[in-house]
Amino acid sequence: xxxxxxxxxxxxxxxxGFNEGIIILIPKKMTPxxxxxxxxxxxxxxxxCKLFSKIIANRIRPYLPSLLGNEQKCGIASGNKEKAAxxxxxxxxxxxxMHHQYMFQIMRRxxxxxxxxxxxxxxxxxxxxxxxxxxxxxxxxKLQSAVRQGCPLSMLLYSLCSEPLIRMLQAHLTRxxxxxxxxxxxxxxxxxxIRLRHPNQMADxxxxxxxxxxxxxxxxxxxxxxxxPLGNWPVDRSFAxxxxxxxxxxxxxxxxxxxxxxxGTKLDTIVEVHTIYSSST
Numbered sequence: 001x002x003x004x005x006x007x008x009x010x011x012x013x014x015x016x017g018f019n020e021g022i023i024i025l026i027p028k029k030m031t032p033x034x035x036x037x038x039x040x041x042x043x044x045x046x047x048x049c050k051l052f053s054k055i056i057a058n059r060i061r062p063y064l065p066s067l068l069g070n071e072q073k074c075g076i077a078s079g080n081k082e083k084a085a086x087x088x089x090x091x092x093x094x095x096x097x098m099h100h101q102y103m104f105q106i107m108r109r110x111x112x113x114x115x116x117x118x119x120x121x122x123x124x125x126x127x128x129x130x131x132x133x134x135x136x137x138x139x140x141x142k143l144q145s146a147v148r149q150g151c152p153l154s155m156l157l158y159s160l161c162s163e164p165l166i167r168m169l170q171a172h173l174t175r176x177x178x179x180x181x182x183x184x185x186x187x188x189x190x191x192x193x194i195r196l197r198h199p200n201q202m203a204d205x206x207x208x209x210x211x212x213x214x215x216x217x218x219x220x221x222x223x224x225x226x227x228x229p230l231g232n233w234p235v236d237r238s239f240a241x242x243x244x245x246x247x248x249x250x251x252x253x254x255x256x257x258x259x260x261x262x263x264g265t266k267l268d269t270i271v272e273v274h275t276i277y278s279s280s281t
Contacts, residue, residue: 008052008119008122012122014123015048018048019127020046020128020130020140021127021129021130022130023041023129023131024131025041025131026040026041041149041150045150050150052119053152056116056120056153064156064159068159068160084195084197085228085229086193086228086248086255087242088193088225088250089193089220089225092224093219094218095147095148097146097217098147098157098218099145100144102161103157103160104117106160106163123151124143127142127148128140128141145217147161155189162187162190162192164212164215165192165212165216166185168208168212173194173196191250193250199233222240222241223242223243225242226242226243226245227244227245227248228245228246
């Protein structure tokens with residue numbers, strides 16, 4: 001097995017079926033009628049492909065702390081009382097819309113070794129999937145974008161691809177407002193929450209998100225994104241067409257505008273963020 005993995009690392013031609021995945025369609029509603037009513041999930045990847053991907057992922061993981069900012073580690077501390085808003089972004093088909101050319105360009109800019117980049121390129125060069133419908137399989141569909149669900153590398157690759165967005169947000173949204181001990185951005189893969197501290201930041205935010213969409217082909221779902229006003233934030237000031245709500249999800253936990261306690265004791269720091277702003281009203 002050791003020899004096989006080393007041979008795969010040095011080759012540019014993948015064995016037949018090596019990069020093939022099987023996609024199944026999960027209904028989002030009781031009576032689906034159009035394609036948007038289904039969620040495509042890559043149910044099966046070949047074991048040798050997953051093993052090779054896991055090896056590459058293990059090679060990359062020790063270097064992530066030097067490549068990714070603190071915003072992607074979800075650390076939150078206490079801070080000052082002020083008006084603010086939490087903006088939770090929803091990316092439409094997040095893992096499916098990441099363009100491969102953008103992904104490899106980011107890895108090169110981060111100076112990831114060519115051996116690792118070539119290994120990942122090997123995994124994606126002939127990557128294709130077939131959709132399983134009622135026990136039958138479609139013809140192979142070549143993947144020209146997306147990081148594959150079920151692959152050990154997917155979360156790492158998505159984090160690397162979203163890092164330029166996190167850095168732009170951190171640089172521009174804190175440019176005119178002094179730093180404090182609270183987070184400005186929290187990111188866990190495609191789960192991104194931004195703390196806005198002034199309505200004037202929205203112009204910068206719109207430009208940053210548009211730039212990221214054009215570069216990566218990612219697409220923000222405005223109607224599924226949410227803005228939660230905190231403190232003295234004007235309740236009529238939202239961003240783009242994103243709806244204002246009385247709750248927002250942060251790393252899987254629901255934060256309510258009227259009661260932060262149901263966030264749970266395991267996320268005391270997140271509760272503290274909400275409590276600070278709520279007490280300033």
